[in-house]
Amino acid sequence: MKFKTLLSRIVPFLGLIFVVLISVIAIRIQDSTGEDLSNFLSVDNLKIILIQTVVVGIAALGMTMVIISGGIDLSVGSQVALATVVFAITINGGAVSPGDTEAPSGGDVAMAISVAIVVCAACGWINGFLSASLKIVPFIVTLGTMQIFRGFAKWLAGGEAVRTPTNSAQNFMDYDGMLGIGVGFYVLMVSILAVGIMLNYTVMGRYIYAIGSSENTARLCGINVERRSVAIYMLCGMLTGLSGVMQYAFLGSGNPTIGVGLELHIIAAVVIGGGSLSGGEGSAVGTFIGALIMSILGSTCTMLGAETFVQEIIIGSIVIIAVGIDRLRHRAIN
Amino acid sequence: MSQSILRLRNICKNFGPVRALRGVDLEIYPGEVHALIGENGAGKSTLMKVLSGAHQANEGRIDLQGRRYHPTCPQDGRDAAVAMIYQELTLAPHLTVEQNIMLGAEPTRFGFIRRQTTKIKEVLSLLGHDSLSPDAMVGSLSIGTQQLIEIGRAIISDAKIIIMDEPTSSLSTEDTQALFRVISQLRDRGIAIIYISHFLEEVQEISDRYTVLRDGETVETGLIGDVSIPQIIRMMVGRSLDEMYPRIEHQMGDVAMSCRRVRGTNLPVDASFDLREGEIFGIFGLVGSGRTELLRCLFGLDVWSGGTIELSSGHRLSRTSWSPRRALDAGLDLLSEDRKTEGLAQQMNVAVNTTLSALAKQSRGGWINLTREQKIADRWAARLGTKCHSTLDAISTLSGGNQQKVAIARLMNHDSSILLLDEPTRGIDVGSKAEIYQLIQQLAASGKSIVIVSSYLPELQGVCDSLAVMYRGRLSETKVVELWLKDDVMAYATTGQSDSADA
Structure with missing residues (x-):
């Protein structure tokens, strides 16, 4: 029995090693001088890959909780866009264009981060409340709110990107910096730790698994499923808001049209990492590895000079392969 | 009788270390209704899955119409004219009667489906439903009629053997009688029917011969006319009733819960009873009578829309904010009847x-x-x-x-001090049943108040101190279990009246 739990833990790791090996071999074949390969394996490239994992990774941690509880949130891409806009507007002191006042202080940045997180938490509350109280399946609810939040972001931004004065948040996603790598990376690491600990060692985490594994059982055991679901979507929203701040750092401005289709990458990261869309399964570390696998593939494709459509085909295939392997593993256990 | 149509010799089936079947012998003749009897977990379902090709036997030999038969998938079973009618219906509710009966075997011409109206009408009249339109939507029909349509599918496929797994478990008395008429007609046409059920009265009524399975083995086989129901039970259980239903002395104290005219959205309609500390109180009722709903109401899982519930613990119960959480806090707990998706x-x-x-x-x-x-x-x-x-x-x-x-x-x-047990022994083997009965006695002896809901009367008679019967959402008066005559219980459960001559 121990062996089986161990097996399920290490499958995502094996996938990661496999993807790295494939990348190394592909690059080696493409370039016999070995120069590209040493670039790929360089510390600098590793940092690029890690930083590029941050936006999807943080949001995917929120999505992990939702998916474990048996739900889904399609609106996260729009929430990320909304967060960048809200962040930018807050930095501008409420205006869609930067005033020519003094540069924003650290306090202003902290304020803007909080506002972005609170707004996305509110988005999560709306998702959770609609699906729990009106008993509409979350797929439909978030399909609707995906459009609503996107429209709202565009309305707030006046239809175009919100420029901002230079501020410290724009350095969050640097490939270098005082800490060796942008703050975004550390935020991701802390989020993984926090979500991982919550899922495994707290009552809330236990309830998330229980609700996803069997909602009826959870109800029978006195768990207030509706209230917990709302909380789960809010937690997801908060992490998505944080992810939106990182997206802003990447762009340097608030962009209401960013992150279209991002929700699919986020869901893919969870699924590659062992999350099951029927609920009850998934882990924080697995999701991180899922996100990492996708950015490694992206980096490899760029190095090979492959066009984006190749990348899309590969990532799509990886999702199907990951789930296929997962099914086989389940069959082996049963 | 003539040559047997189906003969099983020493069938064994293992699932990993679990030996589900360890030597089953079974012989079926054409034109007979053969009852396959056994407790839950005795191996009936596994055996039927082996026959229909869903599982493969590890050992043993099956002969069908004199030839070796070794099905490896459900299609093999169908090709060999073995039809299986499962407990859960396998009809598509959005298709019509005709579409369902022909499903998977549609005759076509140039890729278009040919209507088979005359053939369907023939089948429907054989099923006693001449007036039913082949174009009626299956989802709009009653469960009993749907069951017959499932049989229609078997008839149209020219099945020589029809296996029915607990076909009456969700049927009303009238539907059951209609089903029995159809079964007799099929028997007259030379079709062999394997009838799986643990309603022994039904088995006595409809079948010609029987085979009893226990713990994956054939225990006994013979003519149904030669045995009495107590004898069959003895064969099924393999132990005497005293061993099955141990009794532990327990004292009854004050009233722990008192329910008056409890009502739910649809069911229950009207339920009143008192439950004492250390009492084991049984509620008997047929499927759909509202007994499960009553427990769910008491526990806050279903809407409790009228009546009062008082607990001796002094908890004030409010109808509007009653929930499982509050019930648990107030000292109630529920064992769900559905282990798979709820329990x-x-x-x-x-x-x-x-x-x-x-x-x-x-x-x-x-x-x-x-x-x-x-x-x-x-x-x-x-x-x-x-x-x-x-x-x-x-x-x-x-x-x-x-x-x-x-x-x-x-x-x-x-x-919790009050335990609501909904079908506590459903789908488990005999040994575990006896252990659970013992456990219930121990719990009562330690002062817990227990409500048991069941559709298996002998179990309630063996375990409970007092008993009430439910009919269409109405709970009868409570009496000490020894004062209930079996006929009165059944009469109330099926008609809502128990006034026999002596009452």
């Missing part, structure tokens, strides 16, 4: 399922003490004799009886 989270492990309703016992400030949790789970597993490698095993790897022990362990771990 237990199948993919989660034994420890989690044991402690889920009382996490406060091993958590502080929202943090769970995993070591403590496992200790608690291990203790309950040892106390109830739950067989599992470790309490970290997923529930789905346990047998039905052991799963039920985990569900009961959760109730005992939460330690």
Whole structure:
């Protein structure tokens, strides 16, 4: 029995090693001088890959909780866009264009981060409340709110990107910096730790698994499923808001049209990492590895000079392969 | 009788270490109704799956119409004219009667489906439903009619053997009689019918011969006219009733819960009873009579729309804010009849399922003490004799009886004083049943008040102190169990009246 739990833990790791090996071999074949390969394996490239994992990774941690509880949130891409806009507007002191006042202080940045997180938490509350109280399946609810939040972001931004004065948040996603790598990376690491600990060692985490594994059982055991679901979507929203701040750092401005289709990458990261869309399964570390696998593939494709459509085909295939392997593993256990 | 159409010799089937079948012999003749009898878990379903090709036997030999028969998939069964009618209907509710009967065997011309109206009408008249239109939507028909349509599918496929698994479990008395008429007609046409049921009266009425299975083995076979129901029960259970239903002395105290005219949205309609401390109170009723709904109302899972519930513990119960959480806090707990989708989270492990309703016992400030949790789970597993490698095993790897022990362990771990048990022994083997009856007695002896709902009267008579019967959402008066005559119970359960001559 121990062996089986161990097996399920290490499958995502094996996938990661496999993807790295494939990348190394592909690059080696493409370039016999070995120069590209040493670039790929360089510390600098590793940092690029890690930083590029941050936006999807943080949001995917929120999505992990939702998916474990048996739900889904399609609106996260729009929430990320909304967060960048809200962040930018807050930095501008409420205006869609930067005033020519003094540069924003650290306090202003902290304020803007909080506002972005609170707004996305509110988005999560709306998702959770609609699906729990009106008993509409979350797929439909978030399909609707995906459009609503996107429209709202565009309305707030006046239809175009919100420029901002230079501020410290724009350095969050640097490939270098005082800490060796942008703050975004550390935020991701802390989020993984926090979500991982919550899922495994707290009552809330236990309830998330229980609700996803069997909602009826959870109800029978006195768990207030509706209230917990709302909380789960809010937690997801908060992490998505944080992810939106990182997206802003990447762009340097608030962009209401960013992150279209991002929700699919986020869901893919969870699924590659062992999350099951029927609920009850998934882990924080697995999701991180899922996100990492996708950015490694992206980096490899760029190095090979492959066009984006190749990348899309590969990532799509990886999702199907990951789930296929997962099914086989389940069959082996049963 | 003539040559047998189906003959099984020493069929064995293992699932990993579990020996589901360990030597089954069965012989079926054309034009007979053969009852296959056994407790839940005796191997009836596995045997039928072997016959229909869904499982393959590890050992043994099957001969069908004199030829070796070795089905490897359900299609083989169908090709060999063996039709299986499962307990859960396999009809598509959005298709018509004709489309359902022909499903998978549609005759076509140039790729277009040819209507078979005359043939369908013939089948429907054989089923006693001449007036039913082949174009009627199946979803709009009653369960009884749907069951007949499923049989229609078997007839149209020219089945020589029809296997029916508990066909009457969700049928009304009239539908059951209609079904029996159809079965007799099929028998007259030379079709062999294997009839699986544990309603022994029905078995006596409809079948010609019987075979009893126990723990995966054939125990006895013969003509149904040669045996009495008590004899069959003895064969099924393999032990005497005293061994099956142990009694432990328990004292009854004051009234612990008092329900007056409790009503739900549809069911129950009107239920009143008093439950004493240390009392085991049984509620008998047929499927759909509202007994499960009554328990769910009391526990806050279904809407409780009228009447009063009073607890001696002094908890004020408010109808509008009644929920499982409040019920648990007030000292009630419910064992669900549906282990698979409600009673237990199948993919989660034994420890989690044991402690889920009382996490406060091993958590502080929202943090769970995993070591403590496992200790608690291990203790309950040892106390109830739950067989599992470790309490970290997923529930789905346990047998039905052991799963039920985990569900009961959760109730005992939460330690409510009033336990509502809905079909506590459904789908588990004889040995586990006896253990659970013993456990219920121990719980009562320790002062718990227990309500047991069941559709198996002998079990209630064996275990309970007092009994009431439910009919269409109305609960009869409560009487000491010895004062209930079996005929009165059945009369009330089926008609709502129990006024026999002496009452």
